[in-house]
Amino acid sequence: MYKVNEVFETIQGEGSFTGAPAIFIRLQGCPVGCSWCDTKHTWEVKQPLRQPLGDIVIKTAETEHWAAVDAADLLALFRHEGYQAKHVVITGGEPCMYDLNPLCNALHAAGYSSQIETSGTFDIKAPLQTWVTVSPKVNMAGGYKVLQSALDRANEIKHPVAMEKHIDELLQLLQHTDTTAKLIYLQPISQQRRATELAIAQCKKHNWRLSVQVHKYLGIS
Numbered sequence: 341m342y343k344v345n346e347v348f349e350t351i352q353g354e355g356s357f358t359g360a361p362a363i364f365i366r367l368q369g370c371p372v373g374c375s376w377c378d379t380k381h382t383w384e385v386k387q388p389l390r391q392p393l394g395d396i397v398i399k400t401a402e403t404e405h406w407a408a409v410d411a412a413d414l415l416a417l418f419r420h421e422g423y424q425a426k427h428v429v430i431t432g433g434e435p436c437m438y439d440l441n442p443l444c445n446a447l448h449a450a451g452y453s454s455q456i457e458t459s460g461t462f463d464i465k466a467p468l469q470t471w472v473t474v475s476p477k478v479n480m481a482g483g484y485k486v487l488q489s490a491l492d493r494a495n496e497i498k499h500p501v502a503m504e505k506h507i508d509e510l511l512q513l514l515q516h517t518d519t520t521a522k523l524i525y526l527q528p529i530s531q532q533r534r535a536t537e538l539a540i541a542q543c544k545k546h547n548w549r550l551s552v553q554v555h556k557y558l559g560i561s
Protein backbone atom coordinates (compact mmCIF):
# COMPACT_ATOMS: atom_id res chain seq x y z
CA MET A 341 0.00 0.00 0.00
CA TYR A 342 1.12 3.53 -0.75
CA LYS A 343 0.44 6.37 1.69
CA VAL A 344 -0.84 9.23 -0.44
CA ASN A 345 -1.01 12.87 0.68
CA GLU A 346 -2.67 14.20 -2.46
CA VAL A 347 -3.55 13.43 -6.07
CA PHE A 348 -4.14 16.20 -8.57
CA GLU A 349 -3.90 17.00 -12.26
CA THR A 350 -1.84 20.02 -13.28
CA ILE A 351 1.01 21.17 -15.52
CA GLN A 352 4.46 19.85 -14.61
CA GLY A 353 6.26 22.98 -13.43
CA GLU A 354 9.81 21.66 -13.02
CA GLY A 355 12.59 20.10 -15.06
CA SER A 356 12.49 18.80 -18.62
CA PHE A 357 8.75 17.91 -18.59
CA THR A 358 7.84 21.52 -17.73
CA GLY A 359 4.60 22.37 -19.50
CA ALA A 360 3.38 18.79 -19.80
CA PRO A 361 -0.06 17.99 -18.37
CA ALA A 362 0.53 15.54 -15.55
CA ILE A 363 -1.22 13.70 -12.75
CA PHE A 364 0.68 14.13 -9.49
CA ILE A 365 0.72 11.49 -6.77
CA ARG A 366 2.28 12.91 -3.60
CA LEU A 367 3.36 10.18 -1.18
CA GLN A 368 3.46 10.74 2.57
CA GLY A 369 6.69 10.57 4.59
CA CYS A 370 10.18 12.04 4.31
CA PRO A 371 13.01 11.87 6.85
CA VAL A 372 15.51 14.15 5.04
CA GLY A 373 14.53 17.48 6.62
CA CYS A 374 15.49 20.20 4.09
CA SER A 375 15.03 23.54 5.90
CA TRP A 376 13.57 25.18 2.76
CA CYS A 377 11.30 22.26 1.78
CA ASP A 378 8.01 23.44 0.26
CA THR A 379 6.11 20.28 1.26
CA LYS A 380 6.78 19.94 5.00
CA HIS A 381 3.21 18.70 5.48
CA THR A 382 4.33 15.39 3.92
CA TRP A 383 7.18 14.66 6.33
CA GLU A 384 5.36 12.68 9.03
CA VAL A 385 2.92 9.82 8.85
CA LYS A 386 0.46 10.40 11.68
CA GLN A 387 -1.89 7.43 12.17
CA PRO A 388 -4.91 9.48 13.39
CA LEU A 389 -4.77 11.49 10.16
CA ARG A 390 -5.54 8.54 7.89
CA GLN A 391 -8.53 9.24 5.60
CA PRO A 392 -10.33 7.57 2.70
CA LEU A 393 -8.90 8.35 -0.77
CA GLY A 394 -12.14 10.19 -1.62
CA ASP A 395 -11.33 12.81 1.05
CA ILE A 396 -7.71 13.14 -0.10
CA VAL A 397 -8.58 14.00 -3.69
CA ILE A 398 -10.92 16.86 -2.72
CA LYS A 399 -8.33 18.62 -0.51
CA THR A 400 -8.35 22.39 -1.04
CA ALA A 401 -5.39 23.15 1.24
CA GLU A 402 -2.14 21.46 2.21
CA THR A 403 -2.74 19.11 5.14
CA GLU A 404 -0.98 16.16 6.76
CA HIS A 405 -3.89 13.80 6.00
CA TRP A 406 -3.12 10.71 3.94
CA ALA A 407 -4.80 7.64 2.47
CA ALA A 408 -3.47 4.09 2.08
CA VAL A 409 -4.07 2.85 -1.47
CA ASP A 410 -2.70 0.51 -4.11
CA ALA A 411 -2.06 1.03 -7.83
CA ALA A 412 -5.54 -0.21 -8.81
CA ASP A 413 -7.19 2.31 -6.44
CA LEU A 414 -5.18 5.12 -8.05
CA LEU A 415 -6.03 4.05 -11.62
CA ALA A 416 -9.72 3.86 -10.68
CA LEU A 417 -9.46 7.35 -9.18
CA PHE A 418 -7.88 8.75 -12.38
CA ARG A 419 -10.85 7.39 -14.37
CA HIS A 420 -13.39 8.61 -11.82
CA GLU A 421 -11.88 12.12 -11.86
CA GLY A 422 -11.78 12.16 -15.66
CA TYR A 423 -8.09 13.05 -15.78
CA GLN A 424 -6.82 13.38 -19.36
CA ALA A 425 -3.06 13.67 -18.69
CA LYS A 426 -1.03 10.64 -19.74
CA HIS A 427 2.07 11.46 -17.67
CA VAL A 428 2.15 10.63 -13.96
CA VAL A 429 4.60 12.29 -11.55
CA ILE A 430 5.25 10.46 -8.29
CA THR A 431 6.61 12.84 -5.69
CA GLY A 432 6.36 13.43 -1.97
CA GLY A 433 7.56 13.43 0.61
CA GLU A 434 10.24 10.97 -0.43
CA PRO A 435 8.66 8.52 -2.90
CA CYS A 436 11.68 6.21 -2.94
CA MET A 437 10.93 5.10 0.61
CA TYR A 438 8.39 2.92 -1.23
CA ASP A 439 8.86 0.15 -3.81
CA LEU A 440 7.51 1.98 -6.85
CA ASN A 441 7.70 -1.04 -9.20
CA PRO A 442 4.07 -2.19 -8.72
CA LEU A 443 2.73 1.36 -9.17
CA CYS A 444 4.88 2.25 -12.21
CA ASN A 445 4.25 -1.13 -13.89
CA ALA A 446 0.49 -0.69 -13.45
CA LEU A 447 0.69 2.87 -14.83
CA HIS A 448 2.66 1.71 -17.87
CA ALA A 449 0.27 -1.18 -18.51
CA ALA A 450 -2.61 1.34 -18.47
CA GLY A 451 -0.86 3.56 -21.04
CA TYR A 452 0.67 6.21 -18.78
CA SER A 453 4.29 7.34 -18.67
CA SER A 454 5.82 7.79 -15.24
CA GLN A 455 8.29 10.11 -13.56
CA ILE A 456 9.73 10.10 -10.05
CA GLU A 457 10.91 13.14 -8.12
CA THR A 458 13.43 11.95 -5.53
CA SER A 459 16.18 13.22 -3.25
CA GLY A 460 18.43 10.26 -4.12
CA THR A 461 18.71 9.24 -0.48
CA PHE A 462 16.98 5.85 -0.93
CA ASP A 463 17.42 3.04 -3.47
CA ILE A 464 15.27 3.73 -6.52
CA LYS A 465 12.90 0.81 -6.97
CA ALA A 466 11.21 1.49 -10.31
CA PRO A 467 11.24 0.11 -13.87
CA LEU A 468 13.75 1.36 -16.45
CA GLN A 469 11.06 3.21 -18.48
CA THR A 470 10.36 5.48 -15.52
CA TRP A 471 11.92 8.93 -15.90
CA VAL A 472 13.93 9.66 -12.76
CA THR A 473 14.56 13.19 -11.53
CA VAL A 474 17.10 13.28 -8.72
CA SER A 475 17.26 16.44 -6.66
CA PRO A 476 20.24 15.60 -4.47
CA LYS A 477 20.09 16.66 -0.83
CA VAL A 478 23.30 17.21 1.08
CA ASN A 479 24.00 18.31 4.66
CA MET A 480 20.34 18.12 5.67
CA ALA A 481 19.02 17.73 9.23
CA GLY A 482 18.30 14.04 8.66
CA GLY A 483 21.94 13.57 7.66
CA TYR A 484 20.92 11.43 4.70
CA LYS A 485 23.55 10.76 2.04
CA VAL A 486 22.84 10.97 -1.68
CA LEU A 487 23.49 7.55 -3.18
CA GLN A 488 25.83 7.29 -6.14
CA SER A 489 23.47 4.65 -7.58
CA ALA A 490 20.66 7.25 -7.60
CA LEU A 491 22.82 9.77 -9.44
CA ASP A 492 23.82 7.07 -11.95
CA ARG A 493 20.18 6.10 -12.50
CA ALA A 494 18.98 9.70 -12.88
CA ASN A 495 17.67 10.87 -16.26
CA GLU A 496 17.87 14.40 -14.95
CA ILE A 497 19.57 15.96 -11.96
CA LYS A 498 17.80 19.05 -10.62
CA HIS A 499 19.69 20.88 -7.92
CA PRO A 500 17.98 23.44 -5.67
CA VAL A 501 20.19 26.51 -5.22
CA ALA A 502 20.21 29.70 -3.15
CA MET A 503 23.92 30.14 -2.41
CA GLU A 504 27.33 29.61 -4.00
CA LYS A 505 27.97 26.68 -1.67
CA HIS A 506 25.11 24.79 -3.34
CA ILE A 507 26.98 25.00 -6.65
CA ASP A 508 30.13 23.62 -5.02
CA GLU A 509 28.06 20.77 -3.55
CA LEU A 510 26.68 19.88 -6.98
CA LEU A 511 30.13 19.93 -8.61
CA GLN A 512 31.38 17.67 -5.82
CA LEU A 513 28.44 15.28 -6.31
CA LEU A 514 28.96 15.09 -10.06
CA GLN A 515 32.65 14.21 -9.74
CA HIS A 516 32.05 10.48 -10.00
CA THR A 517 28.96 10.63 -12.23
CA ASP A 518 28.92 10.20 -16.00
CA THR A 519 26.65 13.08 -17.03
CA THR A 520 26.88 12.69 -20.81
CA ALA A 521 23.32 11.32 -21.16
CA LYS A 522 21.80 13.38 -18.32
CA LEU A 523 20.09 16.75 -18.15
CA ILE A 524 21.45 18.96 -15.38
CA TYR A 525 19.18 21.69 -13.94
CA LEU A 526 19.59 24.37 -11.33
CA GLN A 527 16.34 25.25 -9.58
CA PRO A 528 16.26 28.46 -7.51
CA ILE A 529 14.94 27.84 -4.00
CA SER A 530 11.52 29.52 -4.10
CA GLN A 531 11.32 32.70 -6.19
CA GLN A 532 14.06 34.66 -4.46
CA ARG A 533 15.59 37.14 -6.90
CA ARG A 534 19.15 36.49 -5.72
CA ALA A 535 18.80 32.73 -6.02
CA THR A 536 17.43 33.06 -9.53
CA GLU A 537 20.24 35.40 -10.61
CA LEU A 538 22.83 33.01 -9.16
CA ALA A 539 21.21 30.08 -10.97
CA ILE A 540 21.17 31.94 -14.30
CA ALA A 541 24.84 32.90 -14.00
CA GLN A 542 25.89 29.37 -13.03
CA CYS A 543 23.79 27.77 -15.80
CA LYS A 544 25.64 29.91 -18.33
CA LYS A 545 29.00 29.12 -16.75
CA HIS A 546 28.55 25.33 -16.65
CA ASN A 547 26.16 24.86 -19.57
CA TRP A 548 23.42 23.60 -17.26
CA ARG A 549 19.68 24.31 -17.63
CA LEU A 550 17.37 26.48 -15.54
CA SER A 551 14.19 25.16 -13.85
CA VAL A 552 12.03 27.83 -12.21
CA GLN A 553 8.97 26.10 -10.69
CA VAL A 554 6.60 27.60 -13.26
CA HIS A 555 3.51 26.60 -11.20
CA LYS A 556 4.53 28.98 -8.40
CA TYR A 557 4.73 31.90 -10.85
CA LEU A 558 1.31 30.91 -12.20
CA GLY A 559 -0.26 30.39 -8.77
CA ILE A 560 -1.43 26.87 -9.61
CA SER A 561 -0.78 23.62 -7.79
Ligand SMILES: C[S@@+](CC[C@H](N)C(=O)[O-])C[C@H]1O[C@@H](n2cnc3c(N)ncnc32)[C@H](O)[C@@H]1O
Binds near residue numbers: 370377433460475
Ligand atom coordinates in the same frame (compact mmCIF):
# COMPACT_ATOMS: atom_id res chain seq x y z
C1 LIG B 1 9.12 18.53 -2.47
S1 LIG B 1 10.31 17.56 -3.29
C2 LIG B 1 9.63 15.92 -3.16
C3 LIG B 1 10.46 14.85 -3.81
C4 LIG B 1 11.77 14.48 -3.14
N1 LIG B 1 11.69 14.40 -1.71
C5 LIG B 1 12.85 15.43 -3.54
O1 LIG B 1 13.32 16.20 -2.68
O2 LIG B 1 13.21 15.42 -4.72
C6 LIG B 1 10.05 17.92 -5.03
C7 LIG B 1 11.00 18.90 -5.65
O3 LIG B 1 10.81 20.19 -5.08
C8 LIG B 1 12.08 20.76 -4.82
N2 LIG B 1 11.89 21.77 -3.80
C9 LIG B 1 11.42 21.59 -2.54
N3 LIG B 1 11.31 22.76 -1.90
C10 LIG B 1 11.71 23.72 -2.77
C11 LIG B 1 11.80 25.14 -2.71
N4 LIG B 1 11.48 25.81 -1.61
N5 LIG B 1 12.24 25.79 -3.82
C12 LIG B 1 12.60 25.11 -4.91
N6 LIG B 1 12.52 23.78 -5.05
C13 LIG B 1 12.07 23.09 -3.99
C14 LIG B 1 12.92 19.57 -4.43
O4 LIG B 1 14.29 19.82 -4.52
C15 LIG B 1 12.46 18.54 -5.45
O5 LIG B 1 13.14 18.73 -6.67
Ligand SMILES: Nc1nc2[nH]cc(C(=O)O)c2c(=O)[nH]1
Binds near residue numbers: 350353432
Ligand atom coordinates in the same frame (compact mmCIF):
# COMPACT_ATOMS: atom_id res chain seq x y z
N1 LIG C 1 2.91 21.93 -10.98
C1 LIG C 1 3.77 21.29 -10.19
N2 LIG C 1 4.92 20.79 -10.71
C2 LIG C 1 5.76 20.12 -9.87
N3 LIG C 1 6.91 19.50 -10.19
C3 LIG C 1 7.41 18.90 -9.09
C4 LIG C 1 6.56 19.15 -8.02
C5 LIG C 1 6.75 18.52 -6.70
O1 LIG C 1 6.24 19.01 -5.70
O2 LIG C 1 7.44 17.50 -6.66
C6 LIG C 1 5.51 19.94 -8.51
C7 LIG C 1 4.31 20.51 -7.95
O3 LIG C 1 4.00 20.46 -6.76
N4 LIG C 1 3.49 21.16 -8.85
Ligand code: SF4
Binds near residue numbers: 373374380
Ligand atom coordinates in the same frame (compact mmCIF):
# COMPACT_ATOMS: atom_id res chain seq x y z
S1 SF4 D 1 13.93 15.48 0.50
FE1 SF4 D 1 12.28 16.45 -0.68
S2 SF4 D 1 10.39 16.21 0.55
FE2 SF4 D 1 12.14 15.67 1.86
S3 SF4 D 1 12.57 17.54 2.98
FE3 SF4 D 1 13.89 17.59 1.17
S4 SF4 D 1 12.73 18.65 -0.45
FE4 SF4 D 1 11.28 18.12 1.22
Ligand SMILES: [Mg+2]
Binds near residue numbers: 378379
Ligand atom coordinates in the same frame (compact mmCIF):
# COMPACT_ATOMS: atom_id res chain seq x y z
MG1 LIG E 1 5.99 21.09 -5.31
